[in-house]
Amino acid sequence: MKIDDWLLEILACPACKAPLRAEDETEELVCTGCGLIYPVRDDIPVLLVDEARKP
Ligand SMILES: [Zn+2]
Numbered sequence: 001m002k003i004d005d006w007l008l009e010i011l012a013c014p015a016c017k018a019p020l021r022a023e024d025e026t027e028e029l030v031c032t033g034c035g036l037i038y039p040v041r042d043d044i045p046v047l048l049v050d051e052a053r054k055p
Contacts, residue, residue, distance in 0.1 A: 002043055003022050003029070003040065003043070003045065007045075008020060008021075008022060008029075011029070011045060011047065013031035013033055013034060013036060013038075013047070014047050014048065014049055015031070015033075015034050015036055015049050015052070016031065016033040016034040017033070018031050018032050018033025018034065019031075019032050019033075020032065020038070020045075020047075023037070027039075027040050028040060028053075029045050029047075030055075035054075035055040036049070036052040036053070036054065036055070037052060037053040037054075037055060038051065038052050039051060039052075039053075
């Protein structure tokens with residue numbers, strides 16, 4: 001997965017505004033606040049609560 005560090009720094013969880021952390025093994029973004037897991041499709045993070053998985 002190729003998510004640039006600068007991009008990760010400006011991304012925030014739409015649910016709780018906490019920073020996100022890249023999960024390389026599953027190619028997902030995990031919220032460091034509420035723990036919701038967001039998919040990455042074609043290197044584009046999908047930051048929609050409706051698309052997120054619960055931890
Ligand atoms: Zn969150």
